[in-house]
Amino acid sequence: MLNFGNSLFLFALAGLAVPILLHLINRELAVSLKFPSIRFIDRSQLPRREKRKLRDLLLLALRLLLFAAIVLAFAKPVWVTPLTTVAEGTTLEQTIYLVDASSSMARGNQWQAAKSALRNDLANTDAAEVGLVAYADRVLIQMSPSTDPDPIENFIQEIQPSYSAGNPGTAIETAVRLFNPEAKSRLVIVSDFQETDWQRDLPGVPEDMDLVFLRPEESEAPNIGIANVNTVPVGKNQARVLVMVRNHSTEAQTVPVTLNSESDFQEKLLNLSAGQLGNVTFTVDVEEPRAMSANLPADSYNRDNSWHFWIAPPPVVRVYAFLPNLDEPQAVNAFYFFQTALEVESDSDWVRFEVTALDRGFFERSLLEEADVLVIPAAGAFLRDGQWDDLKAYLDQGRTAIMLPGESFPRQFRSLERSGMMASRFLGLAGNTNERQTPYHFGSINPSSRLSQTFADAASKDLFLVNVYKYVRLQKSDLDTTLIAFENGEPALISLAVGQGTLYASTFAFDTSWTDLPLRNSFLPLVRELVQEGFNTDRLRRQFFIEETQSLPEPVVEPSAFELDGQFWEVNMNPSESIAGTVDTDRWLPALLSQKPLYANAVPGAGTLPGDSGPKTEFWPWLLMIALICILLESLLTGIKDTAQSSSLGRPNPV
Amino acid sequence: MAVAYKDFLDPAHLTRIENYSLMAKTAVEGFLSGMHRSVFHGFGTEFLQYRNYVPGEDLKYLDWKVYAKRDELVTKVYQEETSMNCYFVVDASASHHYQGERAACTKLRYACMIAASLAYLATRQGDNISLFAYQDTIVEALEPGHRTGQLHRFLQALTRLQPEGQANHERLLKSMTHHMRSRGLVVYLSDMLEAEETLPRMLQNLRFQHCDVLALQILDPDERDLPHGYPVRYIDSETEKEVVASADAVRGEYEKSMDQFMDDLKNGYRRAQVDYKPLITTDHLGHALSQYLHHRESLA
Numbered sequence: 011m012l013n014f015g016n017s018l019f020l021f022a023l024a025g026l027a028v029p030i031l032l033h034l035i036n037r038e039l040a041v042s043l044k045f046p047s048i049r050f051i052d053r054s055q056l057p058r059r060e061k062r063k064l065r066d067l068l069l070l071a072l073r074l075l076l077f078a079a080i081v082l083a084f085a086k087p088v089w090v091t092p093l094t095t096v097a098e099g100t101t102l103e104q105t106i107y108l109v110d111a112s113s114s115m116a117r118g119n120q121w122q123a124a125k126s127a128l129r130n131d132l133a134n135t136d137a138a139e140v141g142l143v144a145y146a147d148r149v150l151i152q153m154s155p156s157t158d159p160d161p162i163e164n165f166i167q168e169i170q171p172s173y174s175a176g177n178p179g180t181a182i183e184t185a186v187r188l189f190n191p192e193a194k195s196r197l198v199i200v201s202d203f204q205e206t207d208w209q210r211d212l213p214g215v216p217e218d219m220d221l222v223f224l225r226p227e228e229s230e231a232p233n234i235g236i237a238n239v240n241t242v243p244v245g246k247n248q249a250r251v252l253v254m255v256r257n258h259s260t261e262a263q264t265v266p267v268t269l270n271s272e273s274d275f276q277e278k279l280l281n282l283s284a285g286q287l288g289n290v291t292f293t294v295d296v297e298e299p300r301a302m303s304a305n306l307p308a309d310s311y312n313r314d315n316s317w318h319f320w321i322a323p324p325p326v327v328r329v330y331a332f333l334p335n336l337d338e339p340q341a342v343n344a345f346y347f348f349q350t351a352l353e354v355e356s357d358s359d360w361v362r363f364e365v366t367a368l369d370r371g372f373f374e375r376s377l378l379e380e381a382d383v384l385v386i387p388a389a390g391a392f393l394r395d396g397q398w399d400d401l402k403a404y405l406d407q408g409r410t411a412i413m414l415p416g417e418s419f420p421r422q423f424r425s426l427e428r429s430g431m432m433a434s435r436f437l438g439l440a441g442n443t444n445e446r447q448t449p450y451h452f453g454s455i456n457p458s459s460r461l462s463q464t465f466a467d468a469a470s471k472d473l474f475l476v477n478v479y480k481y482v483r484l485q486k487s488d489l490d491t492t493l494i495a496f497e498n499g500e501p502a503l504i505s506l507a508v509g510q511g512t513l514y515a516s517t518f519a520f521d522t523s524w525t526d527l528p529l530r531n532s533f534l535p536l537v538r539e540l541v542q543e544g545f546n547t548d549r550l551r552r553q554f555f556i557e558e559t560q561s562l563p564e565p566v567v568e569p570s571a572f573e574l575d576g577q578f579w580e581v582n583m584n585p586s587e588s589i590a591g592t593v594d595t596d597r598w599l600p601a602l603l604s605q606k607p608l609y610a611n612a613v614p615g616a617g618t619l620p621g622d623s624g625p626k627t628e629f630w631p632w633l634l635m636i637a638l639i640c641i642l643l644e645s646l647l648t649g650i651k652d653t654a655q656s657s658s659l660g661r662p663n664p665v
Numbered sequence: 666m667a668v669a670y671k672d673f674l675d676p677a678h679l680t681r682i683e684n685y686s687l688m689a690k691t692a693v694e695g696f697l698s699g700m701h702r703s704v705f706h707g708f709g710t711e712f713l714q715y716r717n718y719v720p721g722e723d724l725k726y727l728d729w730k731v732y733a734k735r736d737e738l739v740t741k742v743y744q745e746e747t748s749m750n751c752y753f754v755v756d757a758s759a760s761h762h763y764q765g766e767r768a769a770c771t772k773l774r775y776a777c778m779i780a781a782s783l784a785y786l787a788t789r790q791g792d793n794i795s796l797f798a799y800q801d802t803i804v805e806a807l808e809p810g811h812r813t814g815q816l817h818r819f820l821q822a823l824t825r826l827q828p829e830g831q832a833n834h835e836r837l838l839k840s841m842t843h844h845m846r847s848r849g850l851v852v853y854l855s856d857m858l859e860a861e862e863t864l865p866r867m868l869q870n871l872r873f874q875h876c877d878v879l880a881l882q883i884l885d886p887d888e889r890d891l892p893h894g895y896p897v898r899y900i901d902s903e904t905e906k907e908v909v910a911s912a913d914a915v916r917g918e919y920e921k922s923m924d925q926f927m928d929d930l931k932n933g934y935r936r937a938q939v940d941y942k943p944l945i946t947t948d949h950l951g952h953a954l955s956q957y958l959h960h961r962e963s964l965a
Binding site: 042043044045047050051052053054 | 727888891898903904909911
């Protein structure tokens with residue numbers, strides 16, 4: 011069957027009339043001529059010059075073909091196997107059962123009812139061949155139509171609804187493909203037709219395919235489900251657990267919400283009116299990481315009665331600051347500002363920083379191994395050659411270091427250049443504190459950095475008001491990334507990729523003689539975000555819905571909280587499966603499925619899995635080639651015609 | 666490059682001269698300068714008497730026979746002949762507007778050039794000249810005269826002519842007959858289309874009034890051979906009727922019909938004792954001038 015990717019272009023075929031009109035306009039017409047007497051001139055037929063006529067017709071045909079080829083090429087014609095060309099008198103009838111095995115089907119006794127309905131239909135169907143496609147977030151099982159119904163019966167006995175949300179789109183595509191294109195097809199969809207699943211983008215089915223919707227009886231029993239759980243730290247040793255519960259029933263409910271772990275049990279009552287989303291909070295001690303779950307009593311849908319999560323002490327980021335010379339006031343000041351900014355505790359910030367100063371003698375590879383982030387405030391010049399190598403080795407492992415200039419900034423930046431860690435070139439110092447002058451200001455933040463999210467819109471105002479009195483000028487290299495730049499475009503803070511790690515180098519010291527940044531509100535978030543820019547604290551905790559784990563090497567099949575490779579995993583069921591709303595299967599859904607065009611790869615009989623390309627032939631390259639040939643031939647014929655015309659007798663000016 | 670006298674009579678050359686007076690002078694003087702002077706010498710005058718030769722006179726007027734008999738040098742004295750009326754009748758109907766690709770001018774322009782040249786010649790010989798130009802009615806009429814300014818008025822009248830309307834030959838010739846009081850020469854200039862039966866008869870009536878008639882038919886070369894090599898919607902200049910035809914397809918029949926038409930005209934004029942000369946607008950004016958001079962000589 012011929013399908014068109016852009017069928018609207020076919021309207022342009024009406025333009026085929028244009029060459030015909032042009033041809034008629036340009037053909038040889040009688041020239042009007044006032045003549046003294048027409049007494050002896052008899053009426054005659056217009057000349058018929060066969061060669062000329064043939065050439066004109068050929069030109070017309072070529073132009074029409076050229077135009078049609080271009081229009082059709084734009085319409086993207088695709089030849090696919092004819093959909094349901096059921097031959098007259100054929101007796102082959104096929105039925106495929108499309109079974110929804112998403113989590114919502116576990117509500118009440120829906121699953122049993124669905125299986126009974128399927129069995130009844132299977133027993134009463136006249137189809138010679140029956141097949142089955144079961145799906146949740148993906149196609150779970152597909153059975154091509156066959157005369158043997160036993161595999162389907164076995165399936166009915168064994169399969170249980172998964173914990174995933176449903177995605178019927180790919181399943182419908184798969185089912186349509188399994189049909190024999192010559193057979194009379196009947197698609198029986200067994201589902202609760204939950205609106206969160208069926209209001210997705212759905213493919214269409216062939217118009218003459220019989221659609222049957224089997225919806226199991228809905229359970230009238232009330233359902234209350236947990237929608238989400240959030241944890242926030244309270245001080246250093248406690249955390250607050252916020253459990254969000256939604257009443258999906260049509261009546262007000264009072265429900266006990268419990269918090270369970272191996273060593274803890276708490277319960278609180280929660281009153282919820284119909285359809286209401288309510289919160290209940292618990293405070294728990296955080297001494298060591300432990301998996302917990304929030305639970306509700308059993309109801310008509312038990313799968314949404316639990317939510318698994320982790321309570322763990324805030325991850326501590328160890329920040330080591332290299333302070334080789336305590337007599338260097340700039341280094342001490344920078345360290346002080348840094349330490350203060352990082353050790354501020356926040357109720358909303360789950361990360362904790364632990365800042366430790368390293369003396370000259372402690373800057374060695376074994377100690378650096380323990381640091382998550384290394385800060386070198388105004389001390390880069392004090393690093394010996396071997397220590398530069400240690401720093402490089404430290405960064406190669408994927409760690410992060412932050413380097414601030416001091417009085418000996420030339421030596422620091424030249425060492426960075428020499429070590430190969432910085433591609434930018436050291437140019438000198440801009441600004442002089444001995445003379446009062448206009449301070450420099452920040453002009454832009456790299457939009458791809460984490461800093462740009464923190465300092466967005468109004469929050470960036472204070473940062474852009476920061477005064478910088480002097481800074482180290484660098485000739486920027488494309489290999490280095492500028493995180494913050496001055497108004498003149500020169501870098502203020504650059505990111506240097508060293509192996510797997512990152513070295514952040516500021517071109518100004520965190521000292522009041524260089525800048526007033528440490529005294530501003532922007533300093534604290536700048537320092538904390540800068541540290542977290544390199545050290546991603548989110549990696550400590552991972553939250554997924556069941557269906558999101560399917561792409562992982564080891565998919566998770568049931569909700570749970572577990573620890574894997576030092577990471578705390580929280581896998582729960584998608585709360586959208588708790589929603590009781592369904593779509594209209596009497597009018598809306600049949601109309602939707604029948605009206606929408608088939609997906610290009612949803613071809614009956616193709617028997618391919620979702621994602622595989624179906625048997626289709628693209629015509630547009632051939633059409634463009636035809637158009638090209640037409641252009642060449644048209645030019646050739648036009649040239650011949652012009653030559654012939656120029657050699658003929660000229661015409662007088664018409665009257 | 667020297668200009669040959671023939672060039673002065675070429676319509677392609679003459680049509681560039683807007684002023685009819687200059688054009689006519691150019692044509693006639695050029696024409697005459699190419700003739701043998703003795704051929705037409707003396708016409709327009711009658712022998713009156715002899716008188717004694719006075720030294721210094723042109724020897725060509727000596728009567729050599731008298732000298733042989735009487736051994737006296739005597740000179741012939743001629744008396745100028747009574748001036749003759751020369752009527753120029755010009756058809757200025759719309760069909761004379763045609764100009765084919767090969768022609769240098771329209772048929773009317775060609776007719777006017779002939780009329781102007783002949784009028785100049787006639788005036789030069791002391792004849793009275795008169796003009797009648799007509800379409801469906803008379804559009805220009807000039808009484809015969811030879812006084813100063815007559816030629817100028819004649820040429821001015823020609824200048825005013827514009828080819829329009831249908832030719833009504835009958836009305837013109839009837840009206841003209843009333844105006845003609847004395848014998849003379851009628852020079853009739855027309856394409857004579859569709860009038861091969863009526864025109865010879867009507868011009869014969871002028872013969873009955875002791876007028877010699879010279880019928881000059883003016884045609885465009887296209888009217889003879891229909892050269893158009895493409896389909897043409899022919900529109901009749903006078904009747905506005907149309908016919909679509911391919912010249913290639915109808916040329917043969919057309920030429921036959923045209924030849925027949927010319928033969929009919931020729932025979933008709935012969936029977937009517939009217940001199941007839943067909944002219945193509947590419948022909949030299951010399952054809953018309955010599956034809957005129959022959960007539961004038963015969964009249965003299």
